[in-house]
Amino acid sequence: MAFKIMSLTDAAAERITEIIEDSDKPVIGLRVGIKNSGCAGVAYTMDYVSEPVKGDDQVTDKGVNVYVDPKATMYLLGTVMDFEQSKMSSGFTFTNPNQTGACGCGESVTLKAADLKAIAEARVPA
Helix, strand or coil, X not given: CCCCCEEECHHXXXXXXXXXXXXXXXXXXXXXXXXXXXXXXXXXXXXXXCCCCCCCEEEEECCEEEEECCCCHHHHCCEXXXXXXXXXXXXXXXXXXXEEEECCCCCCEEECCCCHHHHHHHCCCC
């Protein structure tokens, strides 16, 4: 059962597909979460998923699976995950409606929790 906690751009879906295909071990998707970090409060985390973690919210978008740590769901609701590439760097970016601030160096962000009713509605299968 897939939930619409967050969505992916085409570039993010393509990059996740490349990661899955290039992995030396079986990978079925990415797990996204948050951790306390930096001067603004939290940073996004990403890990390879070889098997789903019980309790994670699963997002299937554009043919790829992203698993959301349940402790992060209330902070990620409505987020769009993208993959950006420039001459100097490349990486996943997050456009998060729950973000209220960010540090100057870009290492961490400040997030507020989403409305609990909105989370419950997002968890209803489409």
